[in-house]
Amino acid sequence: MRNVKTIIIEILRRMSVVIAIVLLFQFHLISNSGQDIELKVDGYINAWLQMEKFGGSILIAKDGNILLKKGYGMANCELEVPNTPQSKFLLGSVTKQFTAMAIMQLQEKGLLNVSDFIKKYISEYPHGEKITIHHLLTHTSGTPDFTDFPEYRKTMMLPSPVEKIIERFKDKPLEFNPGEKYKYSNSGYILLGYIIEKASGKSYEEFLGENIFTPLNMMNSGYGHTKPVLRNRAAGYSRGKDGLVNASYIDMSIPHGAGALYSTVEDLYLWDRALYTEKLLNKSSLDKIFTPFKEKYGYGWGITNLFNRKRISHGGGINGFTTNISRYVDDDACIIVLSNFDHSPTSKISRDLAAILFGEKYELPKEQVEIKVDPKIYDAYVGQYELSPDFTIVVTKENDRLFVRATGQPKVEIYPESETKFFLKVVDAKITFVKDDKNRVMQLILHQGGQDQLAKKVK
Numbered sequence: 208m209r210n211v212k213t214i215i216i217e218i219l220r221r222m223s224v225v226i227a228i229v230l231l232f233q234f235h236l237i238s239n240s241g242q243d244i245e246l247k248v249d250g251y252i253n254a255w256l257q258m259e260k261f262g263g264s265i266l267i268a269k270d271g272n273i274l275l276k277k278g279y280g281m282a283n284c285e286l287e288v289p290n291t292p293q294s295k296f297l298l299g300s301v302t303k304q305f306t307a308m309a310i311m312q313l314q315e316k317g318l319l320n321v322s323d324f325i326k327k328y329i330s331e332y333p334h335g336e337k338i339t340i341h342h343l344l345t346h347t348s349g350t351p352d353f354t355d356f357p358e359y360r361k362t363m364m365l366p367s368p369v370e371k372i373i374e375r376f377k378d379k380p381l382e383f384n385p386g387e388k389y390k391y392s393n394s395g396y397i398l399l400g401y402i403i404e405k406a407s408g409k410s411y412e413e414f415l416g417e418n419i420f421t422p423l424n425m426m427n428s429g430y431g432h433t434k435p436v437l438r439n440r441a442a443g444y445s446r447g448k449d450g451l452v453n454a455s456y457i458d459m460s461i462p463h464g465a466g467a468l469y470s471t472v473e474d475l476y477l478w479d480r481a482l483y484t485e486k487l488l489n490k491s492s493l494d495k496i497f498t499p500f501k502e503k504y505g506y507g508w509g510i511t512n513l514f515n516r517k518r519i520s521h522g523g524g525i526n527g528f529t530t531n532i533s534r535y536v537d538d539d540a541c542i543i544v545l546s547n548f549d550h551s552p553t554s555k556i557s558r559d560l561a562a563i564l565f566g567e568k569y570e571l572p573k574e575q576v577e578i579k580v581d582p583k584i585y586d587a588y589v590g591q592y593e594l595s596p597d598f599t600i601v602v603t604k605e606n607d608r609l610f611v612r613a614t615g616q617p618k619v620e621i622y623p624e625s626e627t628k629f630f631l632k633v634v635d636a637k638i639t640f641v642k643d644d645k646n647r648v649m650q651l652i653l654h655q656g657g658q659d660q661l662a663k664k665v666k
Contacts, residue, residue: 299523400464443527
């Protein structure tokens with residue numbers, strides 16, 4: 208008979224074989240899942256590439272495993288340099304979540320409180336005794352968005368210290384009483400960036416570098432200055448009449464705490480991982496960031512549901528770039544889409560990539576086809592449509608062509624796919640004109656980002 212020692216060794220040997228088989232099986236499942244997802248994503252993204260509506264980098268992760276990390280299209284179209292997972296993109300409004308994090312870090316350090324009125328930090332600011340930091344974080348301050356001002360596109364290329372930017376909107380009347388409503392405002396996050404500097408005694412860039420990027424080893428993230436030579440910097444593009452064009456210049460002093468950062472999909476995944484921990488903030492502070500206030504907006508994040516799953520997300524857009532990060536926190540899943548096309552529908556792309564990841568329905572994108580219609584029908588569509596008291600869409604007819612201009616946006620042409628439904632070429636959006644039983648146009652529906660928004664005709 209074998210002795211007890213020999214029997215134990217044999218049992219351990221068999222156990223190790225079983226464990227190895229289980230681990231190999233698990234790796235095989237993960238590998239196959241990643242391969243399957245990559246094939247589907249490639250097919251989906253290639254359709255956008257063919258229409259010149261996407262170029263950028265994507266990362267998809269689940270349960271701590273990166274299932275896809277890939278660049279598509281060109282980081283520099285003129286030099287034919289491809290995008291990679293290391294390509295650096297301007298983030299636009301994805302910056303706001305980092306601004307919110309910095310504010311909460313300063314609160315934990317005892318240097319400010321979100322309930323403070325902003326007059327404590329900007330003593331001569333009009334309405335500073337009414338507006339709190341919380342109002343700024345949640346877009347409920349009533350501060351008008353300076354990027355909606357008619358002169359914005361003429362001033363965006365001029366270097367401006369943050370104090371100068373604040374001067375452009377501080378004397379404007381509030382659009383509503385603080386805390387009363389929600390209205391997205393880049394101006395609010397400009398103020399937050401300035402408050403970070405006042406409370407910390409450091410520049411916005413320095414504070415984020417020392418307290419967020421360095422601790423998380425996000426070495427490929429920072430403030431998007433245009434002068435320094437930045438390795439792997441993606442060039443930004445817009446869609447012109449005949450194809451891609453270089454994006455209009457914006458001096459990066461302008462977006463500041465509202466949209467001035469750059470990053471990579473790899474660094475943003477480090478950010479995603481850290482938000483499950485207390486590396487940067489304690490749990491109670493993190494819970495505050497992710498608590499929805501009006502219109503389901505927290506501190507620098509939107510908190511919604513998609514496919515019956517909790518989604519914490521934010522998109523961004525700035526000259527030449529569109530971005531989106533979506534975290535499905537109950538599923539430990541993250542989807543990051545960074546594009547160097549400012550007409551790329553990254554929110555829709557992110558939504559469809561989530562459908563691929565979770566086995567939901569999605570459709571391959573296809574080019575819109577313009578049809579010929581009698582231009583006389585356009586006469587009934589001309590007018591002003593109110594989406595909200597402070598956001599309107601003006602429809603005009605010029606030389607038998609139809610144009611729309613939304614509040615704070617340039618005028619763009621829309622193209623018919625039927626007599627009542629039109630599409631835009633510069634962004635992924637559609638407009639449907641709705642008639643009553645007497646054939647009068649009473650409203651329009653804006654289809655964009657997977658949402659339908661109704662606007663009544665008021666003029």
